[in-house]
Amino acid sequence: xxxxxxxxxxxxxxxxxxxxxxxxxxxxxxxxxxxxxxxxxxxxxxxxxxxxxxxxxxxxxxxxxxxxxxxxxxxxxxxxxxxxxxxxxxxxxxxxxxxxxxxxxxxxxxxxxxxxxxxxxxxxxxxxxxxxxxxxxxxxxxxxxxxxxxxxxxxxxxxxxxxxxxxxxxxxxxxxxxxxxxxxxx
Numbered sequence: 001x002x003x004x005x006x007x008x009x010x011x012x013x014x015x016x017x018x019x020x021x022x023x024x025x026x027x028x029x030x031x032x033x034x035x036x037x038x039x040x041x042x043x044x045x046x047x048x049x050x051x052x053x054x055x056x057x058x059x060x061x062x063x064x065x066x067x068x069x070x071x072x073x074x075x076x077x078x079x080x081x082x083x084x085x086x087x088x089x090x091x092x093x094x095x096x097x098x099x100x101x102x103x104x105x106x107x108x109x110x111x112x113x114x115x116x117x118x119x120x121x122x123x124x125x126x127x128x129x130x131x132x133x134x135x136x137x138x139x140x141x142x143x144x145x146x147x148x149x150x151x152x153x154x155x156x157x158x159x160x161x162x163x164x165x166x167x168x169x170x171x172x173x174x175x176x177x178x179x180x181x182x183x184x185x186x
Contacts, residue, residue, distance in 0.1 A: 002060075002123055004115040006068040008078060009123075012059035017041070017048055019061070019080045023103035032141040033099060034164045051085065060084040062102065062116050070110055081107055084120055091128050097135040100143075113143070117150055125181045134175035138162065144172060151184045152176050 002009040012020075021044045023029050030037070051057040062082035064070060087098040097120065102113050124130045136158060137144050148154070152174040160168035 002119040004119050006065055006070060006112060007115050007119070008063040008065060009060050009084065009116060009119050010063060012048075012052075012061045012083070014048070014052075016061045016080065016083075017045055019103070020044055020048070020083060023083070023101075026103070028105050029101055029103050032138045032143070033101075034162045034169075037165050051087075054087075056087065056089045057098075058086045058089065060086075060120070062112070064107070064112070070107060070112070081112070082116065084116060086120075086124070089128065091130075093130065094132040094134065095124055095128060095130055097124075097133060114146060114150065117146065121150065121176070121181060122185075125178055131178045132175055133181075134173065136161070136171040136173045139170050139172065144174075147174050150176075151180055153180070 001011070021041045024035050024039065024044060027037075029035075048059070051059055060083070061080050062084060063078045064081045066076035066078045081104050082102040083099060084097070085099040086095050088094065088096040097117075100113070100117060100120070102108050102116070121133065124133045134155075135147065135152065137147070139157075153176065155173040155175055158171050158173055160170060162169045162171050
């Protein structure tokens, strides 16, 4: 489990599908991901189970603390607000930040995504002892600025590398190396 000023980031559990499924039906969540429109709950469950069984993947749920000034759930309870998925994990070497989002659009722009991203970077470089953390994002994804602001560097464009609803999209590849992470955190 990871903790920031406003967030708890914990390993996802099967019951979290009750959050993931409705979140991943929202265009404002899926716009910049290869999540196909109209996916069924069964498809979400299958993907969750597949990732849960994959030793090279880890799933996390972003939880807003009830004590946060941004407000938790009813009566100050903590409440899930987003998701992170790591893929292609090879401890001691590399991993892909495959998915990260804050589902509630009213909570975007308050630094929660940045808190979650920084906590995940700490986890990857300290706990998993990575040498390289990478991600990609669709052209036009405003999160590209966030990634760059915390130290990710552009490596290039993977042309027509992602498919969503039958359309191929270019994605921008970014990475951070251990030495870059350490230089930013010292």
